[in-house]
Each structure stands twice: as structure tokens, then as C-alpha cells.
Amino acid sequence: VTYNTLINAYCREGLFEEAFQLMNAMSSKGLKPGVLTYNSLINGLCKKGRSDRAKEFVNEMLRMGLSPDTTTYNALLVDKCRKDKSLEAEEILNEMSSRGISPDLVTFSSLISVFARNGQLDRALTYFRDMKNAGLVPDNVAYTALINGYCRNGLMLEALKMRDKMLEQGCIMDVVSYNIILDGLCRMKMLADGDKLFNEMVERRVFPDFYTFTILIHGHCKAGNMDKALSLFDIMTQKSIKPDIVTYNTLIDGFCKVGEMQKANEL
RNA sequence: ACCCUUGGUGUGGA
Numbered sequence: 147v148t149y150n151t152l153i154n155a156y157c158r159e160g161l162f163e164e165a166f167q168l169m170n171a172m173s174s175k176g177l178k179p180g181v182l183t184y185n186s187l188i189n190g191l192c193k194k195g196r197s198d199r200a201k202e203f204v205n206e207m208l209r210m211g212l213s214p215d216t217t218t219y220n221a222l223l224v225d226k227c228r229k230d231k232s233l234e235a236e237e238i239l240n241e242m243s244s245r246g247i248s249p250d251l252v253t254f255s256s257l258i259s260v261f262a263r264n265g266q267l268d269r270a271l272t273y274f275r276d277m278k279n280a281g282l283v284p285d286n287v288a289y290t291a292l293i294n295g296y297c298r299n300g301l302m303l304e305a306l307k308m309r310d311k312m313l314e315q316g317c318i319m320d321v322v323s324y325n326i327i328l329d330g331l332c333r334m335k336m337l338a339d340g341d342k343l344f345n346e347m348v349e350r351r352v353f354p355d356f357y358t359f360t361i362l363i364h365g366h367c368k369a370g371n372m373d374k375a376l377s378l379f380d381i382m383t384q385k386s387i388k389p390d391i392v393t394y395n396t397l398i399d400g401f402c403k404v405g406e407m408q409k410a411n412e413l
Numbered sequence: 414a415c416c417c418u419u420g421g422u423g424u425g426g427a
Contacts, residue, residue: 150417157418185418192419220419227420252420259421291421325422332423360423367424396424 150182157190165190181207185217192225200225216242220252227260232269235260249280255288262295270295286317290326297330305330319350325357332365340365356382360393367400372409375400 149172156165165187169179184207191200200222207214219242226235235257242249254277261270274292277284289312296305305327313319324347331340340362347354359382366375379397382389394413401410 148417154418182418187418189418215418217419222419224419250419255420257420262421285420287421289421294421297422320421322422327422329423355422357423362423364424390423392424394424399425 149177150180150186153183154186154190157186158193160190160194162187162190162194178210181212181215181218184212185215185221188218189221192221197222197225214245214247216247216250216253219247220250220256223253224256227256230260230264232257232260232264232266249277251277251282251285251288254280254282255291258288259291259294262291262298265298267295267299267301284312284315284317286312286320286323289315289317290320290323293323294326294330297326297333300330300334302330302334302336319347319352321347321352321355321358324352325355325361328358328365329361332361332368335365335369337365337369337371354385354387356387356390356393359387359389360396363393363400364396367396367403370404372400372404372406 149168153165153168156162156168169183172179184203188200188203191197191203204214204218204222207218219238223235223238226232226238239249239253239257242253254273257273258270261267261273270292274284274288277288289308293305293308293312296302296308309319309323309327324343328340328343331337331343344354344358344362347358359378363375363378366372366378375397379389379393398410398413401407
């Protein structure tokens with residue numbers, strides 16, 4: 147467990163040389179790297195954009211007589227989903243099923259997410275159904291990924307219906323769920339509803355983060371409400387939520403579009 | 414049993 151933790155830490159940082167050394171140290175002590183160790187390594191490689199290397203380690207696992215599990219394949223599949231390579235993600239799903247490895251909530255959420263983002267809501271819905279047919283109980287992440295699909299298509303009524311369903315099933319609205327719906331409302335210029343939802347969020351002690359504020363600031367910038375956008379920016383800093391580069395870009399872009407180059411410069 | 418690995422959100426004419 148100690149080795150795994152260290153190897154995982156190195157992999158997260160992209161320090162693969164150190165991780166490899168540890169793996170060698172392990173085997174010289176007669177400890178065999180297990181599935182967990184490989185999973186950490188494979189995950190780290192994927193996150194650093196080295197999915198080619200990751201794939202090689204999956205093969206190495208097989209050679210060593212280890213069985214890659216759902217987490218192993220999820221690491222590869224999630225990587226494809228993040229890069230919007232939905233077809234390749236589906237290939238991995240097929241490979242999983244041909245090896246008899248069952249997809250889990252992570253697998254399905256990732257697939258739902260990629261199709262929802264890309265405007266292929268029908269496909270996202272299909273996977274949502276498949277997930278339930280597989281006997282899995284959708285959690286708030288799975289629901290939220292799907293809700294994002296409705297939001298991206300401007301189907302806010304459907305999105306809100308799905309949120310209600312999610313709550314009925316006992317799932318919680320967390321900060322990401324709120325952010326996604328807020329973003330949907332803002333995109334549809336339903337800023338008043340956005341503000342209402344934002345208040346609800348605060349009342350329910352779901353703490354807004356810098357995504358939340360950037361989404362709202364963006365909405366108000368697009369609507370030309372630069373005063374409102376600035377006041378949100380102030381609230382944000384008062385709450386010591388650090389605006390990041392995206393927040394600044396959003397505001398600067400907003401001021402430029404309104405022709406207030408001075409204010410853009412002041413930021 | 415628990416622990417270690419995997420999933421959902423924001424800006425920029427792309």
C-alpha cells in the first residue's frame with residue numbers, strides 16, 4: 147500500500163522515472179506490482195497525454211498474468227472522452243465487454259458526458275438507459291452529465307425536469323450541478339432565473355466556486371450588464387474566491403465589446 | 414469492513 151501510494155503520487159506529478167524506479171525496487175524486494183499499481187501508472191500516463199504508453203502497460207499487465215479491471219479501462223476511456231474522441235472511447239467500451247469487464251458508473255458517466263457536450267444528446271440518453279439496464283443506479287455525477295446535455299441544447303425545461311428526477315432519486319445538487327444549470331440559464335439569457343438559482347444555492351449552503359462566478363459574470367457580460375458583472379467580481383474577491391485567468395479574460399472581453407477599453411486595462 | 418487508482422462544470426470570431 148505504501149508503494150502504491152508513492153507510485154501514485156509520482157504518477158500524478160508526471161514523475162514517471164521515479165515511479166518506474168519504485169516499481170523496480172518493489173520487485174527486487176520480491177513484491178510484485180499489482181493491478182492497483184498498474185492502474186495508478188496507467189492513469190498517470192493518460193493524464194499526461196501519454197495514452198500510447200499507457201496502452202503498452204495494459205499489455206504488460208496481461209503478459210504478467212494480471213487482469214486489467216474496470217478502473218484500468220476507465221482510465222483509458224476517460225482519457226478519450228476528455229479529448230472528445232467518442233468513437234475511440236466506444237472502442238474501449240467494446241474491448242471491455244469482449245474481455246468480460248463490466249462498465250460501471252464512471253464508464254457510463256464519461257460516455258454520457260462526452261456525447262452531452264458534443265450535442266449528441268440522443269447518444270447520451272442511450273448510454274444513460276444502458277447504464278440503468280446494467281443494473282447501475284445513477285448518481286449525481288451521472289445525472290449532472292446528462293443535465294449538461296440538455297443545457298447545451300438549450301432545453302432548460304428538460305434540464306430542470308431531470309434535476310427534479312435526480313432529487314427524487316435521493317441525489318444531491320452539488321456545486322457542479324448548480325454550475326451546469328446556471329451556465330445553461332445564462333446561455334439562454336435567463337439571467338433572472340440564474341440569479342434566483344444562485345440565491346437558492348447560497349441558501350442551501352452549496353458554496354459557489356470560481357466556476358460559479360465566472361459563469362454568472364460571463365452571462366452578464368454577454369448581456370452587456372457590466373455593472374452587474376463587476377459587482378459579482380467584487381463579491382467573488384470578498385469571499386476570497388480567487389478569480390483565475392478565465393475570469394479575467396471573460397471580464398476583459400466584456401469591457402472590450404462595450405468599448406470600455408479603460409476599464410479592461412484597469413483589470 | 415475501511416484505505417490506495419478512474420467519472421460531471423466556465424472565457425476568448427477558431
